[in-house]
Amino acid sequence: MGEKERQRLDKVLAHIGYGTRKEIKQIVKAGRVNVNGQVVKQADVHVWPYKDSIEVDGKQIIYREYIYLMMNKPPGCISATEDAVDKVVIDLLAPEHKTFEPFPVGRLDKDTEGLLLLTNDGKLAHMLLSPKKHVPKTYFAQIAGEVTEKDCEVFRNGIILDDGYRTLPSELIVLSSGLCSEIEVTIYEGKFHQIKRMFAAVGKRVVYLKRVKMGPLKLDIQLDLGQYRELSNEEIAALFNANKPK
Ligand code: URA
Numbered sequence: 001m002g003e004k005e006r007q008r009l010d011k012v013l014a015h016i017g018y019g020t021r022k023e024i025k026q027i028v029k030a031g032r033v034n035v036n037g038q039v040v041k042q043a044d045v046h047v048w049p050y051k052d053s054i055e056v057d058g059k060q061i062i063y064r065e066y067i068y069l070m071m072n073k074p075p076g077c078i079s080a081t082e083d084a085v086d087k088v089v090i091d092l093l094a095p096e097h098k099t100f101e102p103f104p105v106g107r108l109d110k111d112t113e114g115l116l117l118l119t120n121d122g123k124l125a126h127m128l129l130s131p132k133k134h135v136p137k138t139y140f141a142q143i144a145g146e147v148t149e150k151d152c153e154v155f156r157n158g159i160i161l162d163d164g165y166r167t168l169p170s171e172l173i174v175l176s177s178g179l180c181s182e183i184e185v186t187i188y189e190g191k192f193h194q195i196k197r198m199f200a201a202v203g204k205r206v207v208y209l210k211r212v213k214m215g216p217l218k219l220d221i222q223l224d225l226g227q228y229r230e231l232s233n234e235e236i237a238a239l240f241n242a243n244k245p246k
Pocket of ligand 1: 194197
């Protein structure tokens with residue numbers, strides 16, 4: 001629904017979570033809705049969702065078409081809108097956010113934690129996921145075994161995965177090396193199980209994986225596992241700017 005369009009009042013209220021069209025019809029009929037200071041009793045009147053002053057029970061509504069959420073995805077949860085067996089990230093959202101029908105932008109494995117963007121803005125999701133855009137994604141990981149300078153070089157040069165695909169150059173930083181090493185790695189694509197397969201290709205196993213950054217977006221350290229928040233206007237603008245042709 002664009003800013004330049006007039007829309008049916010019931011559609012506007014349904015989009016931002018005031019109930020089904022039928023429920024909204026009743027709310028409107030009961031005289032609980034006010035448009036520009038006038039009680040409106042017909043749910044099918046057309047309004048300017050961004051410009052008109054619309055109140056329900058005396059409370060002004062703030063219309064918006066899109067929602068942008070940052071979640072700290074917990075392990076054990078699937079990055080999908082529904083699943084026959086497992087809990088999905090959408091199950092963690094409050095009704096006021098679910099009503100916008102957001103979906104996860106890309107996937108993290110069931111056991112992977114960290115930054116997951118959820119939105120109903122298909123255009124932005126498409127831009128961020130487009131293989132041509134090479135949006136960087138940074139992960140923190142714990143690796144069984146010693147990660148070496150040699151591994152960093154191999155990652156820099158691109159690695160041949162189990163299916164013969166050669167990855168784009170990636171940046172591997174060793175934070176600590178030992179029986180269990182800690183690393184940070186940035187990749188510019190998003191192949192299935194990519195980080196795990198990259199380490200498998202150098203004979204090592206990822207034991208813990210967490211995404212900490214996606215494009216300009218950093219995981220908010222205030223978010224506990226399973227928590228989420230809306231993006232700030234600055235964060236949204238940064239995501240769109242990151243995708244502008246340079
Ligand atoms: N790479 C993986 O192996 N798993 C993820 O969840 C993300 C990147």
